[in-house]
Amino acid sequence: MRTVIRLKILANLIEREIRTSSAIENMIKMTNMHGRIISYLHRNEGRDIYQRDIEKTFMISGPSVSEVLKLMQKNGLIERQSVKHDARLKKIVLTDKGRQLDAEVQQSMDAVENEVAAMLSEEEFAAFEKTVEKLIQKLREKQDKEVV
Numbered sequence: 743m744r745t746v747i748r749l750k751i752l753a754n755l756i757e758r759e760i761r762t763s764s765a766i767e768n769m770i771k772m773t774n775m776h777g778r779i780i781s782y783l784h785r786n787e788g789r790d791i792y793q794r795d796i797e798k799t800f801m802i803s804g805p806s807v808s809e810v811l812k813l814m815q816k817n818g819l820i821e822r823q824s825v826k827h828d829a830r831l832k833k834i835v836l837t838d839k840g841r842q843l844d845a846e847v848q849q850s851m852d853a854v855e856n857e858v859a860a861m862l863s864e865e866e867f868a869a870f871e872k873t874v875e876k877l878i879q880k881l882r883e884k885q886d887k888e889v890v
Contacts, residue, residue: 756854756858757774759854759857760847760850760851760854761850773810775800775802775810776810776813776814776819777847778800779796779800779810779811779814779820780814780819780820780836780840780843780844780847781844781847781848782796782799782800783820783834783835783836783840783844784836784840784841784844787836790825790833791833791834791835792831792832792833792834793807793808793811793832793834796811796834801882801885811834814840818837818839818840819836819837819839819840819843820834820835820836820837820840821834821835821837822834822835823835
């Protein structure tokens with residue numbers, strides 16, 4: 743089986759573990775992207791985050807991000823707030839509901855990561871993390887060059 747297919751299977755299995763280890767599904771129908779955006783917003787609270795920041799961080803198109811943000815706003819997870827320096831811009835801010843959901847997601851992710859780490863030796867897990875980070879960095883660099 744091709745490595746890229748195995749990576750996709752691994753990502754799907756990990757996502758399933760995260761979802762089954764928490765009550766997230768009972769709170770709200772949330773996509774993987776919702777969770778990643780919520781986590782990103784929470785980690786960057788105190789900094790103005792705009793739609794274009796989310797597009798660049800997650801390497802997804804403007805229309806896709808716009809649709810995701812609309813649904814997140816409808817579900818009460820985020821607010822879009824005007825900024826004084828540019829009436830066209832709206833910063834994206836987590837609501838209390840979004841913060842609460844992020845805390846639950848992070849707890850689930852920590853549990854699953856610990857479980858996965860326990861399946862490998864410390865050296866194997868460290869090498870895995872380093873390899874994944876390197877692949878992300880190299881693919882982002884490649885895609886950034888293609889966009890320019």
